[in-house]
Amino acid sequence: MDIRLQSVSHSYGETEVMRDITLDIPSGKIVCIVGPSGCGKSTLLRFIGGLEKPDQGDILQMGEPPRNCLNPLTYIFQDFALLPWRTVWGNISLVLEDHDIRGTRAKTIIQDVLTRTKLSDFAHALPKQLSGGMKQRVAIARALAVNPAVMLMDEPLSALDSQTRELLMDDLIALWTRTPFTAVYVTHNLAEAVRLGHSIVVLSRRPGQIREIVTIDKPLADRSYADADLEAQQKHLWDLMRDEARAADAELINV
């Protein structure tokens, strides 16, 4: 299932936040969206998942999601959004209960996603007992449990320290290499974008418009920490963004 954004524009009152964004998200690829703060990257992601409605333009689902897919558009949030009163197991079963998946069927799914995210030993821990990286792994496991057609990742690693971030990036790459998934990955971190993105969409500052789409052909599995090719790409992205980021930083906030 592909996603197409067709000339999406949006304003919050007087402030125009997004102008004429047209973008294709091909199935089986990770599309990263980068841009200076306040360019509407997270808003765009909320549009794609149907949590907010744009003023103009359409978000189109091209084709049908796979048959066993419970929740085609599934988010992974920056702040994990785990229910603190449920265990790791309970947090995953939460999203299955509404689809009437209980008992052994639920058990099979939960055990499978816990194994894939290396969480099997923590099934009965409460979120407060877990580190940030573990919590985000739980959120990834929860997202995998509903077998999404597209994963919508809103700065998923931004709340983590840099070592944990490296570890989780490796995990995400391993997950993708095993079974390629479609993802829209919003981040302000260019290093994450060049590590995980098949294509990188650079947005301008408010009102957000597409400045450039950079494609990186190197396979995800071959990309590694401090890779010279990637460094060059990252520098290119930074050159595109530097002035905008500076201007965005100096802007008064009156949204």
Added chain:
Amino acid sequence: MSDFTKAKSVRFRGGGFAPKSHKGIGLVAFIVLITLAEIGTRYGYISALTLPRPSDVLATFQQLYETGLLWKHLLPSLSRLIVGAALGVTVGIGVGVLIGLFSYIRAGLVPLVAAIFPIPKIALLPLFIIWFGIDEGSKYALIAFGTFTPTVVATYGAVDNVDRTLIRMGQSFGLSWFSIVRKIVLPGAMPGILSGLRISLAIAIILLVAAEMLGAEYGIGAYILEAGSLYDLERLFAGVVILSVLGVIVSAVIGLIERVLLRWRT
């Protein structure tokens, strides 16, 4: 620069402002106060008219227990408290959740709740007697009404404070409205609801006594009123002690519920 003769250790200035649990100190405070009163009354520093002797109060209490009057007074009081508070708290939580979830209900009911909150409910007792009869009905109604308003306010405040990102998460996974309320909103509001319950139930005890003072044959309120009008300070204090113990028990029960239901909290 690094002259060790002039070195001095950095003065510690952190510490404090962090509540710690000190078990037993509360009990010590009670014992010290009661011992002082006992010594004072025994040696005549405090006249018997100012304060009854604690050991006499204890003797009165024992007498109350042995004659069976204790249960005769306590049981009707407890049943009034339980029925009235259960009614008020249940309706209060229900209305509070509705206010928290629906903006029309909020717009309509919040001013109404604000209007009835400050009314001393005891002033309405004559009205309740006309509406619900002189018997138990009016007492249930008074206690229910008195616990209702603080419960409503605590509950809708607690629902407002539920983490919105968790609700967005529920929506993004396609959970039904009912599931979101039951599995996200209610557990998320539970800490606020329970701490509101502490206040509501203390108010319920106050109203229980007030209602019994105005018209009851048996009950702790009636017992205290009778002792008070006779200036029988020992019996008066025995009654007051029962109320205090009741308050401590209620608070302990809520503490227990909190420990079970809110184990997930840090």
